[in-house]
Amino acid sequence: MSLVVVGSVAYDGVETPHGKVDRMLGGAATYISLAASYFTKPHLVAVVGDDFAKEDTDLLAGHGVDIEGLERVPGKTFFWAGKYTPDMNDRETLTTELNVFADFKPKLPKSYLPSPYLLLGNIQPALQREVRGQMKHIKLAGGDTMNFWIKDFREELLATIRDWDFLLINDGEARMLSGEDNLKKAAKKILAMGPHTLVIKRGEYGAMLFRQDSFFVVPGYLLETVFDPTGAGDCFAGGFIGYLAQQGFDLEKGHISRHELSRAVIYGSVMGSFCCERFGVERFRTLERKEVDARFEEFRKFTSF
C-alpha cells in the first residue's frame, strides 16, 4: 500500500577513503524513496531548485516514485558536502547551503492524503507534525530526527513524536533524547514518550528494535568495502517502512507482530548495506528486488544458530 515520504532532496559532495564526488543526487527523502520503491509506491514530498536535473527526476520516476509532490521553486537545490574519517564511522560537514530548503513547507498533493503509511525524514519537528495532522487515514506513521532538534527544539519534538507509531534514530540520538547512556534504559524512556516502536540504528554494528514487551537485535551486514555510508540510515528507514507498507500492516488493529517488525528491520539493514556499496545513490541504478531478497536470506544464514 502506498507510502508518503517527506524530507530533503539535495545535491551532495562526498569524500571517503575510496574517492570523491563533487556533486551527486542525495538527500534523506531521495534515499528513503529509492529504498522503499523496492517494496511499495513512495509518494515524495520535497522541494528542489530550478537547477535540479532531469536525469535525477528520471531516476526517481524510473523507480516508480510519485514525484507530484516534488515542488520546484526558483533558486538552488539544497547542497551538502562532507568528508569521512578513515574508518568512516564519523564525518565532518564541509558545506551546508540550505538554499530553497530553508523555506521548505511540505505541500501534500490531494492524491497523497489517503495514503496509510507515512515516513517523515529528518526536518523541523513542527513541519513533521503538520504533515502528520493532514493525513487522516494513517495506519503507520513515524520518522527520523537529529541532535539539533533534540537539543534546541525538545518540546516541539516531544509534541511531534507523541503521535508517531515509530521513531527511527541512531544510538547517539537515542542517548541524547533519553538522557540515558544504556540503550535498554534509553529505549524504555523513549517508548514512554509516545511511539510504541523504537528502532535504533547503530551503523556498522546493526540495529535494534524495541517495543514495550519485546526487543530484537541484528548485527550489521559485513561488507568488504564500504565505499560511501552517506544515506545508509535513510535507506534503512526506506526498507523498514517499505516492507511494512508492502505487507499492509496496521499497528492500530494489532496486526503487527514482533516477528513482522523484525523482518522489517532486516529489510532495512539490507537496503542500508546496498547503499554503502557505491557512492551516493549509484547502487540503486542497477539493484534488483531479487538481490534484496537474496541478501535477506544471507542475514538469516549468518545470524542463525
Add this chain to the structure above:
Amino acid sequence: MSLVVVGSVAYDGVETPHGKVDRMLGGAATYISLAASYFTKPHLVAVVGDDFAKEDTDLLAGHGVDIEGLERVPGKTFFWAGKYTPDMNDRETLTTELNVFADFKPKLPKSYLPSPYLLLGNIQPALQREVRGQMKHIKLAGGDTMNFWIKDFREELLATIRDWDFLLINDGEARMLSGEDNLKKAAKKILAMGPHTLVIKRGEYGAMLFRQDSFFVVPGYLLETVFDPTGAGDCFAGGFIGYLAQQGFDLEKGHISRHELSRAVIYGSVMGSFCCERFGVERFRTLERKEVDARFEEFRKFTSF
C-alpha cells in the same frame, strides 16, 4: 570431556562508574575456568604466590576446577589495577605488578596430558607453544593473545598460532594482527595464518565467527547495567571452549559444524554477559547452569526473525 586452561591467576583492583574494589580474585585463567566449569571439568595451569587466599582456591575447587596445576611459589600473586572510562568501553591500567607471574613456566601435571581440549590464555606465545607441544591427544586447541605480543613478538606468535584450531581475539587485535581495518578482510588473512576458526570479540557489540567457507555474527546481550566488564572476554572464551568440550567435538575428524560453533559463540556470549553483572567473579558464586541455558534461549528470542 576435560579441558586444560593455562593463563594468569591474579588479584585485581577495579574501579568502574558503579564502584571500586581494591583487591579481588581475577586473572584470565580464573575467568576462563569458572565460565568453562558450567560445561566441563577445567584443569587449571597457573602460578600464585603464598598470599593466595584459601577462599579463592575454594571458589575454584567448588566449581569443579582441578587445581593440581595451580603452582604456589614464594612471593606475591600477580596484581593488576585499572579504572574504566564512564562508558566502560575503555580502561586505564593503574598498576601492573607481575610478581610471581614474571617467571611463570606452565607445568602440566601428568594427569592433564591426555586432555583433548586446550585453552591458552593470553601469555607469552613461546610458553603457549610449549604447552601445546606437550599435549599429544588434542582434539581442539586454541587461545587468546594481545597487542603486546602481536606488535613485539610477531614471528613467535605466528609460529604459535599456526598449530591452533582456533584463535579468539578482539576486533582491535584482529585489525593489528592482519593489518586490515575491515574485519571480513582481516579474518581472511588470519585464517591463512593457521587457525581454521577465528572468533572476534567486539565487547558490547557482540562477536563474530569466521571459517574458510562461512561466518556467523551475533550482537551483544543488552544489560541494563554493566557493573564491571573485567574478565568478560575470558568468560566468553570459557563458555566457547567449555561448550565444545562438553559436546566432545573434534575438528580434525570434521565433526564440528558451523551450527555447533555458532552455539559455542552464543554460550561464550552468555558467560561474558553474566560476568559483567557483578564485580569480578562475584556473579559466579551464585550462577546456576539453568540460568545459563535460559539466557541462551533469550539470545535465540531476541535475534530470530
